[in-house]
Amino acid sequence: MNIVEQDIKLMGIVNLTDNSYFAKSRCIGKNQELNLEKVYSDIKTHLDNGADIIDIGACSTRPNSIEVGAEIEWQRLEPSLKLIKENFPNITLSIDTYWADIVKKSYDLYGEFIVNDISSGENDSDMLECVGRLGLEYIAMHKRGNPQNMQSLTDYGTEGVVNTVLHYFEDFSKKAEQYNINKWILDVGFGFAKTIEQNDELLKNLSKFKSLGKELLVGISRKSMIYRRFNITPEESLAATQVLHLIALQNGANILRVHDIAEAKQSLSLYRTFFTNK
Numbered sequence: 001m002n003i004v005e006q007d008i009k010l011m012g013i014v015n016l017t018d019n020s021y022f023a024k025s026r027c028i029g030k031n032q033e034l035n036l037e038k039v040y041s042d043i044k045t046h047l048d049n050g051a052d053i054i055d056i057g058a059c060s061t062r063p064n065s066i067e068v069g070a071e072i073e074w075q076r077l078e079p080s081l082k083l084i085k086e087n088f089p090n091i092t093l094s095i096d097t098y099w100a101d102i103v104k105k106s107y108d109l110y111g112e113f114i115v116n117d118i119s120s121g122e123n124d125s126d127m128l129e130c131v132g133r134l135g136l137e138y139i140a141m142h143k144r145g146n147p148q149n150m151q152s153l154t155d156y157g158t159e160g161v162v163n164t165v166l167h168y169f170e171d172f173s174k175k176a177e178q179y180n181i182n183k184w185i186l187d188v189g190f191g192f193a194k195t196i197e198q199n200d201e202l203l204k205n206l207s208k209f210k211s212l213g214k215e216l217l218v219g220i221s222r223k224s225m226i227y228r229r230f231n232i233t234p235e236e237s238l239a240a241t242q243v244l245h246l247i248a249l250q251n252g253a254n255i256l257r258v259h260d261i262a263e264a265k266q267s268l269s270l271y272r273t274f275f276t277n278k
Helices: 036-048 070-087 100-110 127-134 160-178 196-204 206-212 224-230 238-250 261-275
Strands: 009-015 053-057 093-096 114-117 137-141 184-187 216-218 255-258
Touching: 009 036, 009 261, 036 053, 036 070, 053 070, 053 114, 070 100, 093 100, 100 127, 114 127, 127 160, 137 160, 160 196, 160 206, 196 206, 196 224, 196 238, 206 216, 224 238, 238 255, 238 261, 255 261
Parallel strands: 009 053, 009 255, 053 093, 093 114, 114 137, 137 184, 184 216, 216 255
Antiparallel strands: none
């Protein structure tokens, strides 16, 4: 394989939730109280292990999960953002939300951050206008439906999943221009309204999305496309996750969104040794 140049960043996941599919990542206890000590510890561990971005979210979007609503999200986010601002003032922060109101409040409290929206503005009609007006960087992801019904929406017809998702982002590119979103990142949405086979097809053809000229974010860490395939648990999925990370990098990924920064850093180091000069 030819040696290529490729800017790559690692994004560490911090879940202000009590029901995310990887239990170790949860920062809400059984009593529904936010564990700020764990929030601090998880962020510090990610940064110490080499994270370039911290992605913090207060609502699980795993299949069959129930949205908690913007009010609960903010109750969890507000103290966490204050903690981050006080203890980690110079990090690159991403906030995982699809509510424009959360973006506004977070911006007023914290300042600039990356908006990580699983709905690409479809869940909140004010989102794209808000992001464009504030001049924030944006992650647009492909999905269908909601966590309760998305796994029944996997029929991509004769066009197939790769072309359907590609056309989706061609259309989104026009929306981004319309709303003055000048810098956005593309996430094909592994696991969101996709079968295991469709996830595989997207990963194999990830390089096709480079035609849009955007950075590609890949979120496959410990997901069901791994653990259901092997009849294991998310806790047992670390090794296979790193294999898929390597495949994603070979196919053009620029950002890996992961639970395990130290192991992803090792995978990235090996990738850079053998496949890239960055």
